[in-house]
Protein backbone atom coordinates (compact mmCIF):
# COMPACT_ATOMS: atom_id res chain seq x y z
CA UNK A 204 0.00 0.00 0.00
CA UNK A 205 1.44 3.37 -1.01
CA UNK A 206 0.59 5.91 1.63
CA UNK A 207 0.85 9.61 0.81
CA UNK A 208 0.62 11.78 3.92
CA UNK A 209 -0.06 15.46 3.32
CA UNK A 210 0.61 17.88 6.16
CA UNK A 211 -0.52 21.51 5.94
CA UNK A 212 1.02 24.16 8.19
CA UNK A 213 -0.71 27.49 8.84
CA UNK A 214 0.83 30.48 10.60
CA UNK A 215 -1.83 32.79 12.03
CA UNK A 216 0.58 35.70 12.50
CA UNK A 217 0.05 38.84 10.43
CA UNK A 218 3.83 39.00 10.02
CA UNK A 219 6.40 36.48 8.89
CA UNK A 220 8.35 36.01 12.08
CA UNK A 221 8.45 33.62 15.04
CA UNK A 222 5.24 31.68 14.46
CA UNK A 223 6.37 31.09 10.91
CA UNK A 224 9.74 29.79 12.15
CA UNK A 225 8.05 27.27 14.46
CA UNK A 226 5.39 26.13 12.00
CA UNK A 227 8.06 25.66 9.33
CA UNK A 228 10.25 23.72 11.81
CA UNK A 229 7.32 21.36 12.49
CA UNK A 230 6.65 20.99 8.76
CA UNK A 231 10.29 20.35 7.96
CA UNK A 232 10.42 17.52 10.50
CA UNK A 233 7.21 16.07 9.05
CA UNK A 234 8.78 16.25 5.60
CA UNK A 235 11.96 14.54 6.79
CA UNK A 236 9.74 11.82 8.22
CA UNK A 237 8.13 11.25 4.82
CA UNK A 238 5.26 13.74 4.51
CA UNK A 239 4.32 15.97 1.61
CA UNK A 240 4.09 19.43 3.10
CA UNK A 241 2.44 22.74 2.32
CA UNK A 242 2.77 26.03 4.17
CA UNK A 243 0.33 28.94 4.34
CA UNK A 244 0.99 32.24 6.11
CA UNK A 245 -2.00 34.41 6.91
CA UNK A 246 0.32 37.46 6.71
CA UNK A 247 -0.99 39.90 4.13
CA UNK A 248 -4.08 37.79 3.39
CA UNK A 249 -7.56 39.26 3.45
CA UNK A 250 -9.76 36.95 5.51
CA UNK A 251 -13.01 38.57 6.55
CA UNK A 252 -14.75 37.51 9.73
CA UNK A 253 -17.82 35.27 9.45
CA UNK A 254 -20.99 37.39 9.20
CA UNK A 255 -23.39 34.62 10.24
CA UNK A 256 -25.37 35.34 7.08
CA UNK A 257 -26.05 31.59 6.89
CA UNK A 258 -25.88 31.74 3.11
CA UNK A 259 -23.15 29.09 3.02
CA UNK A 260 -22.51 27.12 0.95
CA UNK A 261 -22.78 29.19 -2.22
CA UNK A 262 -22.71 27.28 -5.52
CA UNK A 263 -19.31 25.61 -5.79
CA UNK A 264 -17.64 27.88 -3.25
CA UNK A 265 -18.08 27.44 0.46
CA UNK A 266 -18.76 31.04 1.45
CA UNK A 267 -20.36 34.08 -0.13
CA UNK A 268 -17.30 36.13 0.84
CA UNK A 269 -14.73 35.74 -1.92
CA UNK A 270 -11.38 36.28 -0.24
CA UNK A 271 -8.29 34.26 0.73
CA UNK A 272 -10.45 31.68 2.49
CA UNK A 273 -11.49 30.10 -0.80
CA UNK A 274 -7.91 28.93 -1.36
CA UNK A 275 -7.45 27.94 2.29
CA UNK A 276 -10.62 25.78 2.19
CA UNK A 277 -9.10 23.74 -0.65
CA UNK A 278 -5.81 23.30 1.20
CA UNK A 279 -7.54 22.25 4.44
CA UNK A 280 -9.62 19.67 2.59
CA UNK A 281 -6.59 18.28 0.73
CA UNK A 282 -4.50 17.83 3.89
CA UNK A 283 -4.40 14.68 6.04
CA UNK A 284 -2.82 16.48 8.98
CA UNK A 285 -2.91 20.17 9.91
CA UNK A 286 -0.49 22.15 12.08
CA UNK A 287 -1.72 25.58 13.17
CA UNK A 288 0.38 28.20 14.94
CA UNK A 289 -0.56 31.56 16.41
CA UNK A 290 1.08 34.31 18.40
CA UNK A 291 -0.66 35.16 21.66
CA UNK A 292 -2.65 38.35 21.12
CA UNK A 293 -4.14 39.60 24.39
CA UNK A 294 -4.41 36.07 25.69
CA UNK A 295 -5.88 34.50 22.58
CA UNK A 296 -5.24 33.72 18.91
CA UNK A 297 -4.85 36.48 16.31
CA UNK A 298 -7.95 37.96 14.71
CA UNK A 299 -6.74 36.56 11.38
CA UNK A 300 -6.64 33.00 12.70
CA UNK A 301 -9.97 33.33 14.54
CA UNK A 302 -11.60 34.53 11.33
CA UNK A 303 -10.08 31.55 9.49
CA UNK A 304 -11.38 29.07 12.05
CA UNK A 305 -14.85 30.67 12.20
CA UNK A 306 -15.12 30.62 8.42
CA UNK A 307 -14.62 26.84 8.52
CA UNK A 308 -18.22 26.59 9.74
CA UNK A 309 -19.06 26.87 6.03
CA UNK A 310 -17.23 23.58 5.38
CA UNK A 311 -19.49 21.81 7.86
CA UNK A 312 -22.61 23.46 6.52
CA UNK A 313 -21.80 22.38 2.96
CA UNK A 314 -21.25 18.80 4.09
CA UNK A 315 -24.40 18.86 6.17
CA UNK A 316 -26.44 20.07 3.22
CA UNK A 317 -25.05 17.23 1.13
CA UNK A 318 -25.69 14.77 3.97
CA UNK A 319 -21.97 14.05 4.25
CA UNK A 320 -19.80 13.69 7.34
CA UNK A 321 -17.77 16.62 8.61
CA UNK A 322 -15.04 17.14 5.97
CA UNK A 323 -12.10 17.71 8.34
CA UNK A 324 -12.99 14.65 10.43
CA UNK A 325 -10.15 12.35 11.49
CA UNK A 326 -7.47 14.70 10.22
CA UNK A 327 -4.74 15.02 12.83
CA UNK A 328 -4.08 18.48 14.32
CA UNK A 329 -1.04 19.98 16.03
CA UNK A 330 -1.02 23.39 17.75
CA UNK A 331 1.79 25.92 18.25
CA UNK A 332 1.74 29.15 20.29
CA UNK A 333 4.25 32.01 20.66
CA UNK A 334 4.18 34.89 23.16
CA UNK A 335 6.50 37.51 24.60
CA UNK A 336 6.54 35.91 28.01
CA UNK A 337 6.50 32.51 29.64
CA UNK A 338 2.99 31.35 30.66
CA UNK A 339 1.73 34.46 28.87
CA UNK A 340 -1.26 32.90 27.18
CA UNK A 341 0.33 30.05 25.22
CA UNK A 342 -1.92 27.47 26.87
CA UNK A 343 -5.01 29.54 26.05
CA UNK A 344 -3.98 29.69 22.40
CA UNK A 345 -3.25 25.97 22.30
CA UNK A 346 -6.66 25.28 23.86
CA UNK A 347 -8.40 27.53 21.33
CA UNK A 348 -6.74 25.80 18.39
CA UNK A 349 -7.38 22.34 19.88
CA UNK A 350 -11.03 23.27 20.44
CA UNK A 351 -11.21 24.11 16.75
CA UNK A 352 -9.77 20.66 15.97
CA UNK A 353 -12.34 18.99 18.23
CA UNK A 354 -15.16 21.04 16.76
CA UNK A 355 -14.14 19.75 13.34
CA UNK A 356 -13.97 16.14 14.61
CA UNK A 357 -10.21 16.17 14.11
CA UNK A 358 -7.68 14.43 16.37
CA UNK A 359 -5.57 16.87 18.42
CA UNK A 360 -2.06 15.63 19.14
CA UNK A 361 0.23 16.90 21.92
CA UNK A 362 3.86 16.35 22.82
CA UNK A 363 5.60 15.11 25.94
CA UNK A 364 7.24 18.48 26.33
CA UNK A 365 8.71 20.07 29.43
CA UNK A 366 6.39 23.04 29.24
CA UNK A 367 2.97 21.83 28.18
CA UNK A 368 1.47 18.66 26.80
CA UNK A 369 -0.94 20.56 24.56
CA UNK A 370 1.44 21.45 21.75
CA UNK A 371 4.62 23.39 21.07
CA UNK A 372 5.27 26.83 22.53
CA UNK A 373 7.75 29.64 22.10
CA UNK A 374 8.77 32.87 23.79
CA UNK A 375 10.22 35.86 22.03
CA UNK A 376 10.68 39.59 21.94
CA UNK A 377 12.60 39.84 18.71
CA UNK A 378 11.60 38.93 15.18
CA UNK A 379 14.10 36.07 15.16
CA UNK A 380 14.28 35.50 18.91
CA UNK A 381 12.26 32.33 19.16
CA UNK A 382 15.26 30.15 19.88
CA UNK A 383 16.00 31.71 23.25
CA UNK A 384 13.17 29.81 24.94
CA UNK A 385 14.76 26.70 26.46
CA UNK A 386 13.39 24.01 28.73
CA UNK A 387 14.90 20.98 30.41
CA UNK A 388 13.48 17.80 28.91
CA UNK A 389 13.61 15.12 31.57
CA UNK A 390 13.11 12.20 29.19
CA UNK A 391 16.19 12.98 27.14
CA UNK A 392 18.04 14.72 29.97
CA UNK A 393 18.97 17.95 28.17
CA UNK A 394 17.75 21.42 27.36
CA UNK A 395 15.52 21.72 24.33
CA UNK A 396 14.32 24.90 22.69
CA UNK A 397 11.09 25.94 21.01
CA UNK A 398 12.27 24.75 17.63
CA UNK A 399 13.01 21.28 19.03
CA UNK A 400 9.49 21.26 20.49
CA UNK A 401 7.97 22.24 17.16
CA UNK A 402 9.97 19.50 15.45
CA UNK A 403 8.75 16.94 17.99
CA UNK A 404 5.20 18.05 17.26
CA UNK A 405 5.73 17.84 13.50
CA UNK A 406 7.05 14.30 13.76
CA UNK A 407 4.18 13.22 16.01
CA UNK A 408 1.59 14.75 13.71
CA UNK A 409 3.16 12.89 10.79
CA UNK A 410 3.25 9.52 12.59
CA UNK A 411 -0.31 9.73 13.89
CA UNK A 412 -1.59 10.97 10.55
CA UNK A 413 0.06 8.02 8.77
CA UNK A 414 -1.42 5.56 11.28
CA UNK A 415 -4.91 7.04 11.01
CA UNK A 416 -4.82 7.24 7.21
CA UNK A 417 -3.56 3.67 6.85
CA UNK A 418 -6.13 2.45 9.38
CA UNK A 419 -8.95 4.20 7.56
CA UNK A 420 -7.88 2.73 4.23
CA UNK A 421 -7.67 -0.80 5.66
CA UNK A 422 -10.80 -0.79 7.82
CA UNK A 423 -12.92 1.48 5.59
CA UNK A 424 -14.38 2.77 8.86
CA UNK A 425 -15.81 6.29 8.87
CA UNK A 426 -18.03 8.52 10.95
CA UNK A 427 -21.65 8.31 9.84
CA UNK A 428 -23.65 11.36 8.95
CA UNK A 429 -25.65 12.52 10.82
CA UNK A 430 -24.07 11.20 14.00
CA UNK A 431 -26.95 11.34 16.41
CA UNK A 432 -29.61 9.50 14.48
CA UNK A 433 -28.70 6.01 15.61
CA UNK A 434 -28.51 7.23 19.18
CA UNK A 435 -31.68 9.28 19.17
CA UNK A 436 -33.94 6.21 19.29
CA UNK A 437 -32.40 5.07 22.53
CA UNK A 438 -31.75 8.47 24.12
CA UNK A 439 -35.28 9.93 24.17
Ligand SMILES: Cc1cc2nc3c(=O)[nH]c(=O)nc-3n(C[C@H](O)[C@H](O)[C@H](O)COP(=O)(O)O)c2cc1C
Nearest residue numbers: 216220221222290291292293294333334335336339
Ligand atom coordinates in the same frame (compact mmCIF):
# COMPACT_ATOMS: atom_id res chain seq x y z
C1 LIG B 1 -1.94 42.96 19.53
C2 LIG B 1 -0.88 42.15 20.25
C3 LIG B 1 -1.21 41.54 21.44
C4 LIG B 1 -0.25 40.79 22.12
N1 LIG B 1 -0.60 40.16 23.29
C5 LIG B 1 0.33 39.45 23.97
C6 LIG B 1 -0.03 38.79 25.18
O1 LIG B 1 -1.19 38.82 25.64
N2 LIG B 1 0.94 38.11 25.84
C7 LIG B 1 2.24 38.06 25.37
O2 LIG B 1 3.08 37.47 26.02
N3 LIG B 1 2.58 38.63 24.18
C8 LIG B 1 1.66 39.31 23.48
N4 LIG B 1 2.01 39.89 22.28
C9 LIG B 1 3.36 39.65 21.71
C10 LIG B 1 3.36 38.53 20.67
O3 LIG B 1 2.67 37.38 21.12
C11 LIG B 1 4.79 38.11 20.36
O4 LIG B 1 5.53 39.23 19.89
C12 LIG B 1 4.86 37.01 19.30
O5 LIG B 1 6.19 36.60 19.15
C13 LIG B 1 4.38 37.47 17.94
O6 LIG B 1 4.44 36.37 17.03
P1 LIG B 1 5.15 36.54 15.58
O7 LIG B 1 6.56 36.92 15.91
O8 LIG B 1 5.02 35.24 14.92
O9 LIG B 1 4.41 37.62 14.87
C14 LIG B 1 1.06 40.67 21.60
C15 LIG B 1 1.40 41.32 20.39
C16 LIG B 1 0.43 42.06 19.72
C17 LIG B 1 0.80 42.73 18.42
